[in-house]
Amino acid sequence: MPLTDDAPLLSLAGFSKSFAGFVALDRVDFTLRAGEIHALLGENGAGKSTLIKTMTGVVTRDAGTMRLQGAEIAPRSAEEAVKAGIATVYQEVNLAPNLSVAQNLFLGRQPTWFGLVREREMRRRAAALLTEFGLAIDVGAPLESYSVAIQHIVAIARAVDQSARVLILDEPTASLDAHEVEVLFAVLRQLKARGIGIVFVTHFLDQVYAVCDRITVLRNGRLAGTAPIADLPRLDLVRLMLGRELSEATAKRPPHVEGAARAAVATFAAFGKEGQVAPFDLTLRAGHVVGLAGLLGSGRTETVRLVFGAEKADCGTAEVDGRRVAIGSPREAMRLRFGYCPEERKTEGIVADLTVRENIVLALQAQRGALAPLPRREQDEIAARFIRLLDIRPPDPERPIGLLSGGNQQKALLARWLATSPRLLILDEPTRGIDVGAHAEIIALIRSLCAEGMALLVVSSELEEIVTYADEVIVLRDRAHVARLTGNAVDVPAILAAIADAPAAPAAAHA
Amino acid sequence: MIRSLARLMPVLATTAVFLAGFLVCSLVYPNFASMRVVMNLMTDNAFLGIVAVGMTFVIISGGIDLSVGSVIGFTTVFLALAIERWGVPPLLAFVLILVICAGFGACMGAVIQYFELPAFIVTLAGMFLARGVSFLLSTESIPINAELYAHLSDHAIRFGSGARLTVPAIIMLAVVIGGMVLLHLTRFGANVYALGGSRAATALMGINVPRTTVLIYTLSSVLAGLSGIVFSLYTSSGYSLSAVGVELDAIAAVVIGGTLLSGGYGFVFGSFVGVLIQGLIQTYISFDGSLSSWWAKIATGLLLFAFIAFQQITLHLARRPARRSGRPSPPPPAAIAQGVVRP
Amino acid sequence: MGLRLPRVGTAQIGALALILAANWVVSPQFFDIRLQDGRLFGSLIDVLNRGAPVALLSLGMVLVIAMRGIDLSVGAVMAISGAIAASLADSHSLPVVLAAALGAGLLCGLWNGFLVAVLGIQPIVATLILMVAGRGIAQLITEGRIVTFTSPDLAFLGGGSVLGVPTPIVLALAMLALTLAVVRGTALGLMIEASGGNPRASALAGIGTKLITLAVYVWSGLCAALAGIVAAADILGADANNAGLWLELDAILAVVIGGTSLFGGRFSIILAVVGALIIQAMNTGILLSGLPPETNLVVKAVVVLAVLLAQSPRLGTHLAGLGVLLGLRKA
Amino acid sequence: AELTVGFSQIGSESGWRAAETTVSKAEAKKRNINFKIADAQQKQENQIKAIRSFIAQGVDAIFLAPVVSTGWDSVLKEAKEAKIPVVLLDRDIDPAGKELYLTAVTSDSVHEGKVAGEWLVKTVGTKPCNVVELQGTVGASVATNRKKGFEDGIAGHANVKIVRSQTGDFTRAKGKEVMESFIKAEGGGKNICAVYAHNDDMMVGAIQAMKEAGLKPGTDVLTVSIDAVPDIFKAMAAGEANATVELTPNMAGPAFDAVIAYKDKGTVPPKWIQTESKLYTQADNPKAVYEAKKDLGY
């Protein structure tokens, strides 16, 4: 299915890059036309982010040429790329957390008056820009006071506002919920109409089919194929990405177990913290998955942080095995054999300098205490086991985790907690940034953990996903638990209805 | 706006601590609360205030500059030699030394940037180098007798009863104000903060990080040079051992002023107050005068501790955890109204 | 932040070898070693012997820095413990003297750790307090004079030898072995690297970061106290005014030359000690060279820069770098 | 009325300095003077601050032990405007500032070095003699002067020459370390005939280094240093040191007397009250001097 590119806006030829012998990109060609949205797809570690970074000069490529509107360009830094008209949102939020939202949006191009930044004007423009994305926030507040999702929207807004000819988005939707995604797509369509070429990386195939015009697939650093959307139905696409068939285990869900039949692992009553989340009741049972659903900032992360003691509750009680316990810190929670895989991978999850092995054994080691070091053999075994189980790539336990692709980092974090064999595992957005293949594997993993009797508390923005494994879904709105759906009541429309407006909200919260 | 107030908290706390300290001193020593003491505080700490402004930029950007003390020393020696031995007119000598300092700072910044070396060590080498070169120039102290120096050191705005706002103090105040404008109101200032927040992200945002880094160290060295000029005015001489250890005083002032050493947060004004706090501690000790050398050191340490602890407490009380989200917070839910038992 | 693959230390060891070779050039008898009164004697032994205090300091400092901290007070702690040791030496038995001096170091470490871990004060100011006040405390103990002692037991720690090896070297080696055992023999090393690399993530993974913070400052205090004892034993007296003066900078320099980042995370204890030896080899070389003292600092600056540049991850592209410096092209 | 005197002391960098402070306090007490000391920690800026604050406090007289010779004009002018007499202790300032102070009670550090040099020349006679020199802190005026004085003292005697000269920062530890490398660089010490140290503390360290290298200080190697602190007398008594030039720690006594006479009777003292630079050798009963000095606060 070769295509005739009569007037490519941007064309790359023979892009190669290897890191210390590891080939991340191998002679990749890529073309982007004006006014198209081009999906760049592939498994975790396929080389998507690397292709983007070599394009913008953030990473120097080993070989390859690049033409923008026919003229050869070779940006050597993000700055030069921006000057050439290529704006990019990189995979991790890359903004200055300490600066205000407005400064982040306009850094380097603030409106000035005789060299002085016009703060008011900048804020006004920032607010206007964010309104396009449906965001009405205080643009004077530091960026870090907002959730990753909002930070991501800010990063997107900045790039969109900067993009003269090309806009590159590396997994922009990973932390967004359905509503934000719709807003983003509306903006992208406008840009497309203005003739801007857009590169879009995602692991959500629905989104690909919703907005994209063409698809390029990378596999193991090589170009696997390029095709218009119409020529590449979903199954073919998945086969192209994985290089094999996807086992069809995802669709059906085993029958729900009646909650009360299972033994309660932990019970929280009127648990809460002022300013974070209103007091809630929550019971977690062995072999039972509780899902938390809600919009951005609805208080899901706060809820699980309270449960894990990362934040101290100021009211309510917690019981584990029928005994009253105080969960004042993660250490205490771990003593109760809780585990917590946080949402903010970069700042709260990985220790970038340490190797994959060290990152995986970290929690287990902390649980054992400093004086009982895990023998190196045991560490190697654990690392090898989880690298195999979760298919972490490259399968090198001695590589600093910061050098792994985003999705593989996420898997290593999951491994960190699985290694502690917790009774209660809390997962905050566990499938964020994970490719289709691995996605299915993680869901299967959640199910099998559950079958082995582990209690799970899962936060996820993907409702279709949550209903496939959750036995119970709690819906949050405005930092309060507003509805509880159990058994067969767990389905997407019901959750959506509850998120939008639960008819009997307060009553449902403490069912 | 409450949020901007929260950002200003460290500075406000520092200022409150300084005022409280001044009040206590005034109650203890009758002569303390005078214009003269206040003006002395300005004059005597002028050179420190000037380098502290430069240091604020460096620290906010996530770096550090240990060379400033030596650069001051070098500047005084250079000026003394240039004016007294080589017959360079003072004003030309000032320009020359500022250019030399700018070059020196730019080199350090370039080495830090292009060789990816830690600022701490590069500027430590810079510290050795600047001090070493001043030894090579002259190990003796050289008086400066130029007309301009006599004129400038006599020139002052007088307030009566011996209180004088001297030229060094005026220069420092100008630098503080200029620094505030540059840091808080220009693109360059925003870039400095961004660098401190995340160097990698700043580069990805399309900011010219190398240029900004080089400029930051250039600025710091130029201000150290200016501080050296002020120091030479203050002492009318050049001496290779002058301003030893000033870098630590400057860093301490900046950090006491509420700037985070890890970068990204801080205010020029805070550093200014930090300088005043250090001056206040010294003035207190010399007003007391009964302390032996060692008790003076212990008292300095304890007062430093008291100021910092007080500042920490103030911050703690003022900074109630307030997490924000894109949507308004809920009204207090019924459960709280009903009164929930605390765990 | 640039992530690097594990360091092997070739740059540091190469730098040390180069400096030793340079010393040999300026002083041909540099590698001569003979036995003098049953004690090894020679310039190379001087490098090790004089380097011992900074090496001891760097053993504590490297852990503190790996935890994203810094300890400016080590010089002052040296002065305190030296003052205590020297004042007690002639009236008490060695164990009492050591216990008192090391105990003081421990208390100093606790104080620093308390300020950093519990009160949350930034390490540089927190330890600055003790840097200023500590020297005052030391002078208070000696009342500003040089307190001399005659106790041969304490003197042995500075001037004695074990199997011909000067005691300071033996002590530094023993302390190195102990530190390695405590840190690398347990999971403490991993926990320090994790906490220094990402404190928030580590706390969430259940690591007691506060306790570890406290512990590394205590360790730094202990190492500094031992260094202070050695320094006092060496000159048979406690010079509270000058003992350990500015040595904190040398210790930090040693740690950084040893490849540990001031932003915390990965650290190497052995390379920190190599760093200390590099500094001392350079100092000894300057003394042997016969250059006038006015040039000491310039030589030091040039050597430090050279050692650092040799380690720079960008040395490979240094030509391009030079091009940039000359403004030939923009990076 | 009771006088209040403020003293801007340099610091407490050495035993001698500590003794000067102690003796000054004792002298003040003797005369019932309210004595305020500000320690400048070797920094001129701190001394200027201290003087300013003394002026602000309205003291009756200011003593200043200047850390450097230059840079005092404007602050001393302020003192003069406030009609507070200033007395320099221990070190002099640049001659241009002569009318700004009442008197200077100092020794002559060039002269001290010269006394040491002349002693050495006299002692070695016509024998060739290689001298190693332990300098004070680089840039410190005392170090520069004592070096110069010593060079003056040995000038014209070609048999005596300085072969190595390094800074020992005025401290024992550095004195020892530097001496160790001198010994190694000079053929195990065989080529060294004499050591000259800018202060006794460095010499005490150097003596230790020589002993550890198997040399006999005082016999194999001559020593001469300056200050006359108690510990050097101990070494002289043991035959390990040969000579020292005294720098008296009692500078404040004459200064108080001058100030009191000036205040009470308006007597203007001479511009320079020079203290004696007495040479002590092993012949001067070092043991007795040690006993006399050991409680003076060195």
Ligand SMILES: Nc1ncnc2c1ncn2[C@@H]1O[C@H](COP(=O)(O)OP(=O)(O)OP(=O)(O)O)[C@@H](O)[C@H]1O
């Ligand atoms: N700086 C680096 N050093 C070494 N290896 C690297 C570096 N950057 C990336 N890699 C490797 O290159 C491969 C491609 O990574 P890349 O981030 O491009 O994947 P990706 O397709 O974006 O994956 P994901 O969907 O998980 O984000 C990965 O195996 C990664 O480990």
Ligand SMILES: Nc1ncnc2c1ncn2[C@@H]1O[C@H](COP(=O)(O)OP(=O)(O)OP(=O)(O)O)[C@@H](O)[C@H]1O
């Ligand atoms: N440790 C923390 N300190 C300060 N603020 C925090 C912390 N953790 C989270 N927040 C902030 O709290 C706010 C609400 O949390 P958050 O948005 O994560 O809730 P959520 O319901 O989990 O939504 P989502 O996970 O979809 O973003 C966010 O602005 C977030 O940045």
Ligand SMILES: [Mg+2]
């Ligand atoms: Mg990626």
Ligand SMILES: [Mg+2]
């Ligand atoms: Mg969340």
